[in-house]
Amino acid sequence: MKLALNRNLTNGYTSNSQIARILTESWVEENIFCPNCGNPLNNYENNKPVADFYCFVCKEDFELKSKQNAMGKKIVDGAYATMIERLQSNKNPHFFFLNYELKTLQVSNFIIIPKHFFTSEIIEKRKPLSDTAKRAGWIGCNILINNLPSSGKIFYVKNKEVENKDKIFENWAKTLFLKEAKSEQKGWLLDIMLCIEKLNKKNFTRQELLSFIPYLETKYPNNHHIEFKISQQLQVLRDKNFLKFTARGNYELN
Ligand SMILES: [Zn+2]
Numbered sequence: 001m002k003l004a005l006n007r008n009l010t011n012g013y014t015s016n017s018q019i020a021r022i023l024t025e026s027w028v029e030e031n032i033f034c035p036n037c038g039n040p041l042n043n044y045e046n047n048k049p050v051a052d053f054y055c056f057v058c059k060e061d062f063e064l065k066s067k068q069n070a071m072g073k074k075i076v077d078g079a080y081a082t083m084i085e086r087l088q089s090n091k092n093p094h095f096f097f098l099n100y101e102l103k104t105l106q107v108s109n110f111i112i113i114p115k116h117f118f119t120s121e122i123i124e125k126r127k128p129l130s131d132t133a134k135r136a137g138w139i140g141c142n143i144l145i146n147n148l149p150s151s152g153k154i155f156y157v158k159n160k161e162v163e164n165k166d167k168i169f170e171n172w173a174k175t176l177f178l179k180e181a182k183s184e185q186k187g188w189l190l191d192i193m194l195c196i197e198k199l200n201k202k203n204f205t206r207q208e209l210l211s212f213i214p215y216l217e218t219k220y221p222n223n224h225h226i227e228f229k230i231s232q233q234l235q236v237l238r239d240k241n242f243l244k245f246t247a248r249g250n251y252e253l254n
Helices: 016-031 080-089 165-174 176-180 183-199 206-210 213-219 226-239
Strands: 053-055 060-068 074-079 094-101 106-113 123-125 140-144 154-158 203-205 243-247 250-253
Touching (some): 016 060, 016 094, 060 074, 074 080, 080 140, 154 165, 165 176, 183 213, 183 226, 203 206, 206 226, 213 226, 226 243
Parallel strands (some): 060 094
Antiparallel strands (some): 053 060, 074 140, 094 106, 106 154, 123 140, 203 250
16 A cells, blocks of 8 residues: 555646545545455546445445545534435445645545444534525534544554554454444444443453443433443443453453
């Protein structure tokens, strides 16, 4: 995998957004493989509304967004209503995020956010465009990458270091079980995964996890069985091999 974007492809172009699109799309086409099967990806014809790339074998779609310089906490995406509609119909593509250094035209970070990590919680509604804007009243959205558990951000390139290919496949496979989860259960699973992550250790206890009850109570004010919900998610996560039970009330992340 080369980290340099190919500037030669943009000779003759003057629009910055067009240049960025050509540079980033051509890089993905040359360097990125399907995280599920390892095959090269295909580029959709321009302006297909839903996705930019697809895998012939897995029949999966991928959308590419890119950002110059700092990675930031959120990614600017398209129309809010379309995004919510896609989430509800389960038709959203997987999401590629390419972050590059403008000065050197080198890729700094490249991640995939699997579509099963998308819930309305990570979608932020932007303010409608002002009356003087060309598309007055239009409402876009941001993807709040900071609200995702780290298992939902699979790196191909991290701080200019290329990740090992097997590691990428492994990270991808680890959370595929979320694909099958219904949206309410998925919300709980993601919450508990995020709480576990905040503990920041490989081995943890149920007791430590219970310290998040006040936080979860604020989040789910109508649920009076939070402790039961925590136990339930731990069992699912164990059944799906995300973690294991090492002793009564003790867990280890896989
Ligand atoms: Zn594939």
